[in-house]
Amino acid sequence: MTGKFAVRARKGDGYAVLETDLYLNQTAGEELSKRFNELLEEGYLNFIINMERTKVVNSVGISILIEMIEKLRERGGRLIFCNLSNVIDKTFRIMGLTQYAEVKGSEEEAVASLKEQA
Amino acid sequence: MGGSALSAKIIQLVIPMEPNLELVAAETASTIAELMCFDEDGIDEIRMAIIEACLNAFEHSHSPERKVYITFHILPDRLILEVTDHGKGFNPSDVRPPSIDEAVRGGRKRGWGFKLMRSLMDEVMIETGSWGTTVRMTKMKRRGGGCYDR
Numbered sequence: 001m002t003g004k005f006a007v008r009a010r011k012g013d014g015y016a017v018l019e020t021d022l023y024l025n026q027t028a029g030e031e032l033s034k035r036f037n038e039l040l041e042e043g044y045l046n047f048i049i050n051m052e053r054t055k056v057v058n059s060v061g062i063s064i065l066i067e068m069i070e071k072l073r074e075r076g077g078r079l080i081f082c083n084l085s086n087v088i089d090k091t092f093r094i095m096g097l098t099q100y101a102e103v104k105g106s107e108e109e110a111v112a113s114l115k116e117q118a
Numbered sequence: 119m120g121g122s123a124l125s126a127k128i129i130q131l132v133i134p135m136e137p138n139l140e141l142v143a144a145e146t147a148s149t150i151a152e153l154m155c156f157d158e159d160g161i162d163e164i165r166m167a168i169i170e171a172c173l174n175a176f177e178h179s180h181s182p183e184r185k186v187y188i189t190f191h192i193l194p195d196r197l198i199l200e201v202t203d204h205g206k207g208f209n210p211s212d213v214r215p216p217s218i219d220e221a222v223r224g225g226r227k228r229g230w231g232f233k234l235m236r237s238l239m240d241e242v243m244i245e246t247g248s249w250g251t252t253v254r255m256t257k258m259k260r261r262g263g264g265c266y267d268r
Binding site: 026067085 | 137138140141144158159162163165166169170173216218219221222223224227228230231233234237238
C-alpha cells in the first residue's frame with residue numbers, strides 16, 4: 001500500500017508545492033512533514049499543499065498539517081491548500097484549519113495568490 | 119436497538135487492530151453506501167467517520183484481543199454503523215474538546231475524532247463501560263436517493 005502514502009515535492013519561484021497521495025494518514029503525514037522541514041531549512045516559507053490525488057484523510061494526518069501551520073505561523077510563512085475534495089474541505093472547516101491556512105480551488109489560483117501578496 | 123433496525127439487512131466485519139486496516143472498514147462502508155445510492159459526498163463522509171471510529175478503537179481501547187467489530191445495518195432510509203471494541207471503555211465527560219486556536223499555538227493537536235464523527239454523520243451515540251465501547255453512527259439518505267430499498 002506504499003503508493004497510497006507517497007508525497008512529492010516541487011520547487012517554484014519563492015514557493016514549494018507538496019503533493020499528497022490517496023490517503024493522508026500518519027505515515028503520509030510524517031513523510032509530508034519530513035519534506036516540509038527540509039524545504040523550511042532551505043529557506044522556503046510559502047507552501048502549497050496540492051491534495052488533488054487525496055481521497056481520504058484522517059485526524060492523525062491532519063494533526064501533522066496543524067504542526068506545519070504552527071511552524072509557518074512562527075516564521076511568518078503561508079500555507080495554501082488546493083484541489084480539496086468536498087469532504088476534505090468540510091473537514092478542514094469543521095476543525096478550523098481554514099482560519100489559519102487558505103484554501104484555493106486549483107494550484108494556479110494558489111500560486112497567483114502567493115504572487116499577489118509577495 | 120429498536121424493532122425497525124432489527125429487520126434491517128445486516129453486514130458484519132471483524133478487523134484486527136493493525137495499521138491501515140481501518141481502510142478495510144472504510145472500503146466496505148463505501149461499497150455499502152454506494153449500493154444504497156448515497157451521493158458521493160455522503161459516501162465520503164461515511165468513509166471518513168468510520169475511519170475515525172476505528173482509529174479511536176485502535177489507539178485508545180486497550181483491547182486485549184486487538185479486534186474491532188463492525189456492524190452495518192442497511193435500512194431503506196439510513197445506514198447505521200456500529201463500531202465495537204472489547205477494551206477498557208472510557209468516561210465521555212473526560213474527553214476534552216479540541217481547539218484549533220490551542221493546537222496552532224503549541225497545544226494538543228489530536229483528539230478530533232468524535233468532533234468529526236458528530237459533524238459528518240447525522241447521529242452519533244456512544245455506549246461505553248468496562249466491557250468496551252460501541253460507537254453507533256447513523257447517516258440518513260437524502261430524499262430521492264434510494265436504489266437499495268428492496
